[in-house]
Amino acid sequence: MTYPLLVVTAVAAEADAVRAGSDPRNVAAEPVGVGPAAAAAGTARLLATGHYRAVISAGIAGGFPGRAPVGGTVLGTRSIAADLGAESPEGFLPIEELGFGRSVLAADPVLLKGLLAALPEAIAGDVLTLATVTGTAATADALAARFPQAVAEAMEGFGVATAAAGAGLPFAELRTISNPIGPRDRDAWRLKEAFTALSTASGALWTACG
Numbered sequence: 001m002t003y004p005l006l007v008v009t010a011v012a013a014e015a016d017a018v019r020a021g022s023d024p025r026n027v028a029a030e031p032v033g034v035g036p037a038a039a040a041a042g043t044a045r046l047l048a049t050g051h052y053r054a055v056i057s058a059g060i061a062g063g064f065p066g067r068a069p070v071g072g073t074v075l076g077t078r079s080i081a082a083d084l085g086a087e088s089p090e091g092f093l094p095i096e097e098l099g100f101g102r103s104v105l106a107a108d109p110v111l112l113k114g115l116l117a118a119l120p121e122a123i124a125g126d127v128l129t130l131a132t133v134t135g136t137a138a139t140a141d142a143l144a145a146r147f148p149q150a151v152a153e154a155m156e157g158f159g160v161a162t163a164a165a166g167a168g169l170p171f172a173e174l175r176t177i178s179n180p181i182g183p184r185d186r187d188a189w190r191l192k193e194a195f196t197a198l199s200t201a202s203g204a205l206w207t208a209c210g
């Protein structure tokens with residue numbers, strides 16, 4: 001028996017976009033909710049079935065201006081919980097500096113290599129996971145400075161990665177860019193473009209995983 005690839009999304013519209021571009025015989029797309037907690041809990045529940053061979057966190061995301069354009073496709077080299085830590089007068093302290101765990105999980109190198117080969121147009125870089133969508137220029141600038149290799153932010157990747165690590169399965173993050181990260185401007189979101197790009201990219205998932 002060949003175990004399918006599990007693609008975890010936040011919402012049903014993202015799962016539909018993945019299904020539209022992939023073969024249900026080898027790719028299972030499941031929505032588990034928005035945010036890192038829902039993503040971790042939902043992914044762990046799905047992986048407990050033992051039915052899957054690898055896990056991908058997929059969906060739409062904000063792109064850092066100048067690093068990932070709206071409509072573009074991004075592959076996460078690392079998924080980073082950017083707000084996991086503590087504020088201090090000297091700046092943000094990641095959880096590693098507090099001694100309580102980790103905020104960075106790297107994509108599986110073999111899976112990532114396959115995805116990069118199958119999606120040569122994709123932009124590779126760190127993808128941030130935040131519980132709050134960035135909505136000001138100040139926060140966007142601070143994140144861009146703290147994470148010079150970050151190309152995108154979303155709300156689930158680190159949660160999915162944590163569940164995949166717990167299950168001992170390969171993990172990667174695939175995002176298509178719906179909006180620039182910065183001052184909140186709902187009219188600037190290009191959902192249709194991002195969902196179309198997600199369907200297109202999903203066509204390459206099984207090849208990359210094989």
Ligand SMILES: O=C(O)c1cccc(C(=O)CC[C@H]2O[C@@H](n3cnc4c(=O)[nH]cnc43)[C@H](O)[C@@H]2O)c1
Nearest residue numbers: 010034060061062133134153154155156178181186
């Ligand atoms: O602000 C709104 O009115 C609004 C309307 C629909 C959806 C949202 C979301 O925040 C969706 C979040 C959802 O999409 C991912 N995502 C997309 N862009 C970003 C972003 O710039 N920063 C963080 N997350 C983003 C995220 O993974 C969620 O699943 C808002």
